[in-house]
Amino acid sequence: METDIEKVKHCVSLWLEGESTDQQEQFLKDYFSKVSPEEIPEELKSVAALFRGNAALGTERMPHTIVPPQRNSNRRLWWMLSSIAAVALVALLFVTQKDKLLNEQAPATDNVTFAYNKKTVVPTESSQNESQMTEQIAEKSEAISQGRTKKESTHVGKSAEIYGYDYDGKPITNEKEAMESVECLSYLDVFNENISTLLDF
Amino acid sequence: MEKKDLFTSEIIDRLWRFARTILRSGEDAEDIVQDTLAKAWANPFTMNSPEAYLMRSVRNACIDQLRTKKEFTDEFPEIAEPGFVDGLNDKDLVYNALSHLSEQQRMIVHLKDIEGYPISEISQMMGLQENHIRTILSRARKAMRENIETELNYGNRH
Numbered sequence: 001m002e003t004d005i006e007k008v009k010h011c012v013s014l015w016l017e018g019e020s021t022d023q024q025e026q027f028l029k030d031y032f033s034k035v036s037p038e039e040i041p042e043e044l045k046s047v048a049a050l051f052r053g054n055a056a057l058g059t060e061r062m063p064h065t066i067v068p069p070q071r072n073s074n075r076r077l078w079w080m081l082s083s084i085a086a087v088a089l090v091a092l093l094f095v096t097q098k099d100k101l102l103n104e105q106a107p108a109t110d111n112v113t114f115a116y117n118k119k120t121v122v123p124t125e126s127s128q129n130e131s132q133m134t135e136q137i138a139e140k141s142e143a144i145s146q147g148r149t150k151k152e153s154t155h156v157g158k159s160a161e162i163y164g165y166d167y168d169g170k171p172i173t174n175e176k177e178a179m180e181s182v183e184c185l186s187y188l189d190v191f192n193e194n195i196s197t198l199l200d201f
Numbered sequence: 202m203e204k205k206d207l208f209t210s211e212i213i214d215r216l217w218r219f220a221r222t223i224l225r226s227g228e229d230a231e232d233i234v235q236d237t238l239a240k241a242w243a244n245p246f247t248m249n250s251p252e253a254y255l256m257r258s259v260r261n262a263c264i265d266q267l268r269t270k271k272e273f274t275d276e277f278p279e280i281a282e283p284g285f286v287d288g289l290n291d292k293d294l295v296y297n298a299l300s301h302l303s304e305q306q307r308m309i310v311h312l313k314d315i316e317g318y319p320i321s322e323i324s325q326m327m328g329l330q331e332n333h334i335r336t337i338l339s340r341a342r343k344a345m346r347e348n349i350e351t352e353l354n355y356g357n358r359h
Contacts, residue, residue: 018339053295
C-alpha cells in the first residue's frame with residue numbers, strides 16, 4: 001500500500017537521524033518483520049536487513065550456562081562447631097576457676113588505696129594494708145551504730161554530729177546515710193579485691 | 202531483586218550479547234560475563250537497578266580487555282581485522298556492519314536497536330547526554346546502512 005510505503009519511508013528517515021519515537025520504531029520493526037522481501041523498495045532493502053538482523057541478534061543465547069556459586073556447607077559447619085567449642089571452653093574455664101578466684105586472698109597491695117573522701121577518686125599511696133582498712137571500716141560502722149560519734153564543726157561554723165565524709169568531701173550528718181556509705185565502701189573494697197585478683201590471674 | 206535472580210537466562214544472554222558485540226568474540230564474551238557475575242555474587246547487593254549495574258560492569262570489563270588487546274594488536278595489526286563474514290543472511294550482515302563501528306557506536310547501537318533500551322537508560326549507562334546518544338546513533342545507523350548496501354551490491358554482482 002502506498003500509504004504504508006510513504007509512512008515507512010518517513011519513519012526510516014527519522015530513524016536514520018536518531019529522531020524517531022518508540023512508536024515509529026515499533027511500526028518499522030513490525031513492518032519489516034512481516035513484509036516479503038519482494039515488496040520492499042530497493043532503497044529500503046539495506047534498512048530492512050538492519051531491522052531483521054537486529055531482531056535476530058536480539059534472540060541469540062549464550063552457548064554455555066552459568067550456575068550460581070554453591071555455598072560451602074562443610075565450611076560453615078566447621079565454623080559453627082568451632083564457635084560453639086570456643087564458647088564452651090571459656091564457660092568451662094570460668095566455672096572451674098570461679099571458686100578459686102573468689103576464695104583466694106588478694107595479695108597485699110601495700111601502697112595503693114582509693115581515697116573515697118576526695119573529690120576525684122585516684123590511687124594514693126598509704127602505709128596501711130587492706131586488712132587494716134577493713135578493720136577501720138568495721139570500727140567506724142560500729143561507732144556509728146552505737147552512737148559514738150565525734151562532734152566537729154562544719155565548714156559553715158555550726159556544730160553538728162559528723163559521722164564521716166562523702167564522695168565530694170562534704171560531712172555526713174545523717175546516721176542512715178553514714179551507714180549506707182560505709183556499707184557501700186565495704187562492697188567497693190571487695191570489688192577492688194576481685195578485680196586485682198583477676199588482673200593478676 | 203535477589204542475588205540468585207542475576208542468574209536467569211534472560212539477563213545472562215543479554216549480558217553475553219552485549220559483550221559479544223563489543224568484543225566481537227563469543228568466547229571472550231562468555232569469560233567476561235562469568236567474571237562479572239562472580240564478582241556481583243561475592244559483593245553485597247544494594248543497588249536499585251542491578252541489571253543496569255551489570256551492563257555497566259560488562260561494558261567496563263570489555264573496554265579494559267580491548268585496551269589490553271589493542272596493545273597486542275598494535276604490534277600485530279593483521280589480528281585487528283574484523284571477522285570476515287561469508288554469508289549474506291541479515292544477522293551476519295548486521296554483525297559485520299557492527300564490527301566496522303567504533304566501540305562507542307557499537308555499544309549504543311546494540312543497546313538501542315538490539316536490546317531495545319530507551320535513550321534515557323542508555324544515557325545513564327554510558328554517562329552521555331541524550332542528544333549526544335542520538336547523534337552517535339544517527340551516524341552509526343547510516344554507516345551500517347552503507348556497509349550493508351555495499352555487501353548487498355557486491356553479493357548481487359557476484
